[in-house]
Amino acid sequence: MGKSANSDIQKGCPCLARDVLDRIGDRWSVLLVCILGEHEVLRFTELRRKVTGISQRMLTVTLRDLERDGFVQRKVKPVIPPHVEYRLTPLGHALLENMRSLVNWASRHQDAVRRAREAYDARHSVEEAG
Amino acid sequence: MGKSANSDIQKGCPCLARDVLDRIGDRWSVLLVCILGEHEVLRFTELRRKVTGISQRMLTVTLRDLERDGFVQRKVKPVIPPHVEYRLTPLGHALLENMRSLVNWASRHQDAVRRAREAYDARHSVEEAG
DNA sequence: CTGGATCCCACCAGATACTG
DNA sequence: CAGTATCTGGTGGGATCCAG
Numbered sequence: 425m426g427k428s429a430n431s432d433i434q435k436g437c438p439c440l441a442r443d444v445l446d447r448i449g450d451r452w453s454v455l456l457v458c459i460l461g462e463h464e465v466l467r468f469t470e471l472r473r474k475v476t477g478i479s480q481r482m483l484t485v486t487l488r489d490l491e492r493d494g495f496v497q498r499k500v501k502p503v504i505p506p507h508v509e510y511r512l513t514p515l516g517h518a519l520l521e522n523m524r525s526l527v528n529w530a531s532r533h534q535d536a537v538r539r540a541r542e543a544y545d546a547r548h549s550v551e552e553a554g
Numbered sequence: 555m556g557k558s559a560n561s562d563i564q565k566g567c568p569c570l571a572r573d574v575l576d577r578i579g580d581r582w583s584v585l586l587v588c589i590l591g592e593h594e595v596l597r598f599t600e601l602r603r604k605v606t607g608i609s610q611r612m613l614t615v616t617l618r619d620l621e622r623d624g625f626v627q628r629k630v631k632p633v634i635p636p637h638v639e640y641r642l643t644p645l646g647h648a649l650l651e652n653m654r655s656l657v658n659w660a661s662r663h664q665d666a667v668r669r670a671r672e673a674y675d676a677r678h679s680v681e682e683a684g
Numbered sequence: 685c686t687g688g689a690t691c692c693c694a695c696c697a698g699a700t701a702c703t704g
Numbered sequence: 705c706a707g708t709a710t711c712t713g714g715t716g717g718g719a720t721c722c723a724g
Contacts (some may be wrong), residue, residue, distance in 0.1 A: 439708090467705085467706090468705070468706055468707075469706080480706090481707095481708095483707095484706085484707065484708085489706080500706095504705090505705040505706080506705050506706050506707080507705075507706090508705080508706065521717065
């Protein structure tokens, strides 16, 4: 199941724990965890409305992945019409905390990155024109 | 240039700074930053040897992205044969520090994730068989 | 030695249609 | 309401060949 070719690649870092890092690199996972962190409990359609732009499929898939990894708890109430609740697990909250500090750091530095890019692009459009 | 549809998506988190998060989600970027963090300065072929499994193309591309974002400095010595040095910038070192703490956290919790997955898979192979 | 340029495939996100 | 099933276009990334 999946791509588990991470065992021999980690020569540089002690352990990369791709399982977890992939979630953090995934746009929808980050969004969902953030939003679930703000609301304690949400239903499928509520999530769909809050995460602007996500497709129904990606919501399902991402939610399932997060559940599988133990970050999100999915509770089904067997009624008609169906009623399903999603909330963060304790592990999910821990992830959120860590994500937050990272996201904060990232946004504090995104200006530097933006400037670096402009400089780079400028440099390279010069050599292109020259 | 590129995909900049991140402006309206950040309703949940104050700011997602995808520019930076994408690097952390990218396997090769993480590896390169880690390795460059250990060696101060490395040449193209040295990097290629150290990052087991990377293709020549991905090394070039990833290096270029890291340079463009201001995390890596590329210094060319105009000699024959070409001699190119790569090293982390101060911003790159900052990224490394932050990445490290995240990677450490991730690896401390990857067992929990692994167990969650096994539990999930067990649950779902049951319903499948039942 | 350090890449640039191409070809090409495998995989994934997005849209659509259908179901309990 | 909360999904599943299916099709498809775009793209990330490996392999390969070429060049300064």
